[in-house]
Amino acid sequence: MNRHFRSRRAVGIAAASALALTLTACGGNDAGRGGDAAEGAPSPGITDDSVTLGITTPLSGATAGPGTCTVAGIQAYFGAKNAEGGVEFGDGQTRTVEIEALDDGYDPQQAAANYDQLKNDVFAMTAGLGTPTNRAWRDAAIADEVPQVLIMTGDPLFSDTEQSPWQLGFVPIYQNEGEAFGELLAESGEEHKVAILSQNDDYGEGYVEGFKSAVEGADNIEIVEELTYEATDTSVDAQITELANSGADVFFNAMSITPLVISALQKAQQLNWLPSWFLPSNTSSPGAILQPGGAEAFPGIYSVSFAKAPQSPAFAEDEDVQAYLAALKEYGDYQDPPAFPHCQWSWMVGATLDQAFQEMTEPTRENFMEALRSIEGYQAPLMLEGTSVTTTEDNQPAVSTVNVQKYNGQGYDTVESFG
Structure with a gap:
């Protein structure tokens, strides 16, 4: 189900x-x-x-x-x-x-x-x-x-x-996506440390708001560090480097700029920081983002969807x-x-x-x-x-x-x- x-x-x-x-x-x-x-x-x-x-x-x-x-x-x-x-x-x-x-x-x-x-x-x-x-x-x-x-x-x-x-x-809405992942994480019953990087505008704030509302009161979830970036930035290497030192095993990445998501995936691997990731639905494309970013290196990349993916074998026919x-x-x-x-x-x-x-x-x-x-x-x-x-x-x-x-x-x- x-x-x-x-x-x-x-x-x-x-x-x-x-x-x-x-x-x-x-x-x-x-x-x-x-x-x-x-x-x-x-x-x-x-x-x-x-x-x-x-x-x-x-x-x-x-x-x-x-x-x-x-x-x-x-x-x-x-x-x-x-x-x-x-x-x-x-x-x-x-x-x-x-x-x-x-x-x-x-x-x-x-x-x-x-x-x-x-x-x-x-x-x-x-x-x-x-x-x-x-x-x-x-x-x-x-x-x-x-x-x-x-x-x-x-x-x-x-x-x-x-x-x-x-x-x-x-x-x-953004809050809905963040909330969905937060609920899934909180209901895991396992202890997780979360690092957050979000776009410094209503887009990023909405995702983080939804996520925090879902994990509020969950004793097994700790947000250990939270940073932002600007939509006009050309690199988030500094933020990824700082977050990699947080000890987080889950990375909530509310990012809308395609090249920055790819570079963030790559930078985390360079630092040997391999958490599970959450990505917004609009920047979670397997072909355009995850494969170029080497997403297979991470234990799990999560997102949300309401649409059938043509690339999926389940929908080939x-x-x-x-x-x-x-x-x-x-x-x-x-x-x-x-x-x-x-x-x-x-x-x-x-x-x-x-x-x-x-x-x-x-x-x-x-x-x-x-x-x-x-x-x-x-x-x-x-x-x-x-x-x-x-x-x-x-x-x-x-x-x-x-x-x-x-x-x-x-x-x-x-x-x-x-x-």
Whole structure:
């Protein structure tokens, strides 16, 4: 039986500054830009024939790998749907879905500029990666009443329904991931010393908060040292060296920058410090991070997931995985299975949007948000058993359940206990 946890509260690259990916030829978005002055009038970005979605995400720089995946998965999903004739909406119209994606390089200022460029041409913003980058234009989206939904950040702010009805996160919040690992560790019954390295922002703080809440009161767990790093840092060697002297046998590493995770794995081995590791779901890729970092040297690498991994032999014949990989190859410009889970996540985003579109009875952003907020227990393609999409709960992202997994040298296996 899988172990599930519920949150208590997250290709091709063109120019470094802007990349637009269009799934289908578009004609006449202006026909759908009558604004919202009249009740029921079409919102910007939607016509009787098409709907356009916007994405701002890192397509260059250190986070280009996962960022590119956030476009590729949804591009592949709707590329396949468009090839079949499009999506049948609840108002009786069948529409193709177009994607306009711009590169923000994980820079908040550029992300805000991208939003300004897209907001009058798209029906909704979706899928983009990053907490600081999504936060950079959140207030503007609220003021403009533009949906900012199913985005790739575990920041609880984006699922705070009291503050705004226009936002909704997709992935489990950071606290949920940290809590899941903390509970697994505390319930091991064995004494463990833990060292923590976290990103010095809301991302890192959220993971650590969730972890600490789960181990609080656990007599067998001792946090012996805690350090931070900046997302702009080019090395964490000094922090790893200091933590290696702590005597910790478990390393809780809340890090979002791919090259730094790889170098941290390598530096720990150079120092002959071989603890068990916990890594966030967005920086735990076997092919892109663990294998280059030599993760096999450690007694255990743990993370969490809610998505089937195409690289896993357990899913080699899975129909969902096969359909996903075929579409990703044809429409997402990936010839091989992607190294990052964000491709799977954005494929699920596409499927979730599809569900909302099917329930829309009016071509308006308001009606879209009502439809999106009505999804309960939806088993999106590629979801692991026991996880689902539910958007009806206040202050929760679309996905709030995860499975704890342990690296097996090629992929991950779901586990019930630590060790």
